[in-house]
Amino acid sequence: MGKSKKAGSNSRGKGKKLKKAARLRRQLEQLMERAKSEYCEVRNSDIHGTGVYASKPIPSGKRIIEYIGEKIDKEESEKRATTQMEHAEKTGDAAVYIFTLNKKWDLDGNVPWNTARLLNHSCAPNCEAWIEENQIFLYALREIDTGEELTFDYGFDIENYEDHPCLCGNDECVGYIVSRDNWPELKERLAEKEKAEGTGAVAS
Numbered sequence: 001m002g003k004s005k006k007a008g009s010n011s012r013g014k015g016k017k018l019k020k021a022a023r024l025r026r027q028l029e030q031l032m033e034r035a036k037s038e039y040c041e042v043r044n045s046d047i048h049g050t051g052v053y054a055s056k057p058i059p060s061g062k063r064i065i066e067y068i069g070e071k072i073d074k075e076e077s078e079k080r081a082t083t084q085m086e087h088a089e090k091t092g093d094a095a096v097y098i099f100t101l102n103k104k105w106d107l108d109g110n111v112p113w114n115t116a117r118l119l120n121h122s123c124a125p126n127c128e129a130w131i132e133e134n135q136i137f138l139y140a141l142r143e144i145d146t147g148e149e150l151t152f153d154y155g156f157d158i159e160n161y162e163d164h165p166c167l168c169g170n171d172e173c174v175g176y177i178v179s180r181d182n183w184p185e186l187k188e189r190l191a192e193k194e195k196a197e198g199t200g201a202v203a204s
Contacts, residue, residue, distance in 0.1 A: 032113040037065035040115070040150060047120040047167050051149050058144040064127060067099060067116040067136035069109035077106040084110065099129070099136055107136060121177045122151035122168040155179040158186055 039058050045051025058064060072080065077098055084096045097109040097117045109117040116138055119127065127138045127150050138152060156164055156177050164177040178186050 034066050035068045035113045035115050037115065039064045042115060042118055045120055045149060047122070047149065047151070047169065049120075050118050052115060052119045054144045054146055054148050054150060056146055058140045060140055060142045062140045064138045064140055064150065065116045067107070067109055067129065067138065068114040069097065069099070069107040069111055069117075071101070071105055071134070072098075072108050073105060077108070080108055080110075101131060101134055101136075105134070120149065120151050120168070121154040121166060122170055123153075123166060123173040123180075124168070124170040125151045125153050127152040153179060158182040158189070161186060161189075 039054060039056060039062070040052045041055040042050060042052055052065075081096050081098055084098075097114070099107045099109060101107050111117075116136075119138065126141055126144050126148065128141050129152055130137055130139055138150070144150065151168065154177050156179060158178055161176045161178050166173055166175055166177045174183055174186055175190070176186060
């Protein structure tokens, strides 16, 4: 009787594990489905590494794709951002895929099924990220032609701007991945730096 009872207990335990694994698999499948879009495809980028391109004409204002990831608190977000930055410095890979959701939560998009994480930054982007009920979506800022690379403003702050050179190549490019709101301060800092370097060259 004792052996029979033990076998039944093990069976129930395995059943719970199988149900949990099946539930997690369904959740993953749902996330992977949400990360797909008929409007874009992934291929090598002219800006940096791998990028996302329009697979068909996209109207202005169209929701293109969802930015998928893991919801994490601010403390965990800070830890992961540091880790991702250290990895990026060693490998040259893209740096941080973490989006701010609200005052309490962030979204870490550093998961392989998140196609939207591959969108590159541009100083003249054709897409914009919007937060809707704790979900992040990329929308077209204007009409986008088939084959055009999709980009958005990463919105980085100005601190440590030298660690994030911009390669978008646009006529409006300010040379660094900094949010447009910080452009005036960036230009002031660059002017001061150029002036200091010029003074140093004359003094030497």
